[in-house]
Structures are given as structure tokens and as C-alpha cells.
Amino acid sequence: MTDFAQLVVAKYNYWIYITLMMIGLYAIISKNNLVKKILGMNIFQTAIILFYVSIGAKKGATIPILEHGHGPAHGAGSHVVHAADYMNPLPHVLMLTAIVVGVATLGVALALALKVYRHYHTLEEDEILAQIRKK
């Protein structure tokens, strides 16, 4: 295997998020239909959410819940908690907020697209620009 292929396989999560991000960016820049642009924007946001989720995951780790409870009754100290055994929950929790933000952004964007459609009776950007130029 070449070095480059090894680099791709070893860090595949980063390559996936970058690919998704670029797909989203491409759609925002080059698509003519407003809804397609909005979907591209959403793919862009999702790519970053996936990036965060992937950095919290670890190989062979489990969900971050301590099974043996806590307090002296359960014999504290008998289990030593290794951080490497558990996934990092913080990036995942952060992404709950980011998902909410993404949904809100999508909602606002679609509402705006609806307003545009009601006024110009089309969602194609070139047709809208032609109408604006005619005035």
C-alpha cells in the first residue's frame, strides 16, 4: 500500500467529512435551484457534525456510563476507571446543540425560499435574476 492510501485509510473519518463538506460547498456554489443550494448547506453542516461525532469515538470503547455505581456501599476503589475504555461524550453532546442549530437554519432557509417562490413563482436562480433585471 502506498503512503497516501495508508493516510486515507488511517484517517478515513476526516476524509469522509472533507468529502461531504466539499459536496455541500459545491452545491451551494454551483446549483441553480434554491432548494438544492439549501440542501447543500445542510450537507455542509452535517459534515461538521459527523466530524465532531467521529472525534469522540475510540476503538474498543463503550458508552460512558459507569456500571458499578458509586459510593462506599458498592466498594469504591475496586474498579479503576480508565478514560480509554469510554467514548468521549462531550463532542456528542455539543452536536445535539449543533443539530438543533442546523434544523433551525434549515427551517429559516426554507421559509425564505417559500417567500421567494411566492413572489417570483420560480425557484431557479437564473430565472429570478432575469425577472429582477427586467425591472
Place this chain on the structure above:
Amino acid sequence: MSTQYPALVVVVPLLSAFLISAAGWANKRLCFPIAVVALAISTYSCFGLLVRVLNEGVVVYRWAGWDPPWGIAYYVDHLNALVLTVVAVVSLINLVATKKSIDEEFPDKLGPFYSLYVLMVTGCLGIVATGDAFNLYVLLEISALTGYGLLAMGSKGRAPLSTLNYLYMGTIGACFYLLGIGYLYIVTGSLNMVDIAGILPSLYQSKAVMAAFIICMVGVWLKMALFPLHAWLPNAYTYAPSAASSLIAPLATKVMIYVMIRLILTVFTPEFAFTTLSVSNAVVWLAVIAIVVGAVLALQERSLKKMLTYVIVAEVGYMVGGAWLGNSAGMTGAILHIVNDALMTLCVFLAVGNIVYKAKGHCFEDLQGLFRKMPFTMGGFVIGALSIIGVPPTCGFFSKWYLISGAIKAGQYHFMAALLFSSLVCVVLFFRIIEIGYYEPFSEEHGHGHGHHQEPSMEEAPLSMVVPLLIVAAGLVVVGLYTGDIVEHIIRFAIPKGLA
């Protein structure tokens, strides 16, 4: 009470948004007073906070008693306290000044409009107050999403379309910021700005840290409309309702400049930004291009409001360039210009709001004879214009002075040349407006030869719109006269000692 100021600044407007939406259903006339009371409490807390910071130094507020770096903490130092006060004052004055135009434009949407208004202000205040990098992202999106709502309420068709363009760019910008914070989190394991700053110095050679810094910067530049990432700004602000554009134009870009300065000064260190990463020359060049292009594009506009939006693009170049000069005079100029530019943008946009309210348009043809019809509005506009040009004793002169002396100290003469060039262009821009407003229409008296030449009667905007405008205009002069004190007592402490 005074220990809770950092919380009150943000929480009171946030909760009032719910009250306003409820009041919108019950009795529409309650919306405005609730918004005014909420923002007045917020402004009072900002001033209280500023006084506390001046007396005691940095104020740390632990939300719900959780210690940083686990909980979210607000760190208010001289830089935040100053910007917080400006944001609160600008939003309160604009709220009072635009009541009449809001009543006229959206008689049946008062509840939604005022709740979006206070939420937008909440977002801006939160961005400035917070000491947590992820919290900043959330507040960024709060202020951006509500801002889209406000901007899209303008002219049918054009406003939603240009706001949609703003939304794509704004979302990409915020996502880039989030991505940069993700990189920082990978290398430091922390989201607290002060905590990150403590961990980073040993990692400055790491590629991930450099990538984090650059990605964050690109995101922030997109949100502040630094050329060539400015394309969303002019249309979004031009087609917005006057009340929304005079709120968002002074605040949104200036708050993002604050974020940039905060990232440079606190999260990373000036040595890292200016020395380790040798990009500051390139950024200053970018700012120079932004200033020149903004000024030239402003020159070709035939609409007052759109012309002013390009002036904002040029002003963003001033502040970015000043911050990246890498010396304390430039940084002082940039911070001072955040304050001054917020006030002078508010001043000219309020004047445009009054003109639109009476003349029903903001094209150059609508401005004819306005000095006779609206002498007070135009008086306020002229003071704002003089400040943007940079005529003493208005405040615009002093921040430009600091920026230019910073440019000379850093040996960046092209930045100085760009500042002087844009000042000259501003002279042309604003004197053209004054000429149209003062001397036109002249053709009627001479061309038609009618015996009676009637003086156009005065049709000034309502008092509630003119008085706040004149207060802001007077404020420009007062801030200008007290520049020495502001720099000596506040901004001097905001700049780290290491910066030469």
C-alpha cells in the same frame, strides 16, 4: 445584585423575548414597552459591569456555580465591557428611534418583530460576554438566525432572496468557526478560552493549531464581510426594513471584529498570530484591498443606503487591517474604531431610516431638497458623514489617527495610503449627497420660469425619530472629545503588555 450583572446582561433580553411573543397575542401595544424595559435593564447592567471592571479588573461569572473549565464562565475584561456597553446602547437607541417606522411597516407583526429584535441583541451581547468557545458559536447562530428573520421582512422578493444569500454565507462562516474550534478541542481537550490559552503555548508548532487558527479566522472574516467575502452584505442590508438595517449594520460586523480580536489576544497570543504564523502582511494587504474596493464600489452606487453598505465593507477593512498591524497603536485604533464605527453607522442609518420614512425611498433622486424639508435629520446625517470621513472633533478622526500612526510604526505605508484614499473617496461620496440635498432641484426655478417659486415646507420626521438621531450625532462628538480618556482608562488595559 451587582455580582449578577454579567447574567442580567444576557438573560433579561432573552426572557423578554418570550414575554414579547406572548404579549403579541394579547395586546400588541405591550410589545414595545417590554422590549424597551428589557434593553434598558441590559444597558444599565452593562454600564454597571463597565464600572466594576474599571475598579476591580476582570470579572469572572460562573454560570450556575460551575467552575471553569467544566462549566461555562463569562469573563468580562476591559475589552468586553466596552464593546458590551456599545452594543447595548446602540440597540436601545435604535429601538426607541425606529418605533414609528416599525408601527407603520409591520402593524400586525409587532410581536414577532420585537422578539426577533431582542433575541438578536441577546445573541450579540452573549457573543461579546462569553468565555466559552462553543457557547460563542451557539450565540453566533442565535444572532445570525434572528438577523435573517429581521432582514427578510423588508421589500417583497428582493429582501428574502438577498437574505437567503446571506444565510448560505453566514452558515458557512459559522460552520468554519465551529470546525476550527473542533481542531482546538482535539489538541487541547477544552472549550474554555482561558483554559485553551493556557494549554496552547507548548503546541504552537503543531499543524492542527495553525489549521484551527486559520479556519476560525476565515469563518469570522466571512461573517464580518471582509473583502472578497463581502458579497452577501450590500443587498441584504439595502432591501431590509430600516429598523432592521439600522440595528444589524452597526452591530453584526462589529461584533465579529470583536471575536477576531478576542481570538488573537486571548485564545491565541499576539506572538502566535503575528510572528509564528507569518501571515499578517498578507492580511494587511487584504484589508488594503477591502478598503479600496469598498470605497470604489460605494462611488458607483446611486442609492444612499447601498452606498453606505459599501462604506461598511471599507470600514471592516480599517478594523481588520488595524488589528493585524501587530502593534499596540494599530490594535488601539481597531478597538476604538469598533466603538466609533458602531455609533457612526447607527447615526447615518438612522438618518436614512428617517429619510425613507418621509421620502419613501433611498435613491439619490429622493434626496433632492431634503435640507429644506428635513433640516434636523440632514444635520444628524452630516455629523455622521463627517465622522466617517474623519473630521475632528468627531470620533472618526481619532480612531483613524491611531490606525494611521500604527501603520507608520509598522512600516505598512500601503495601509496608510488606503486609509487616506478612502477618506478622500468618503469626502466625494458625502459631499455629493449634501449637494443633491442642498442645491437640487434647481431646474424648476430657472428652467420653467414660473413666477412663483415656492419654498418647500418643512416635513421633518416625527420627534421620536429625530431626537435619538441627534443624541447619537452629539454622542459622536462627545466620544471624540473623550477619546483620550477611553484609551487611557479602558483600551490601554485591553491590550496585552507584550504588544509593542
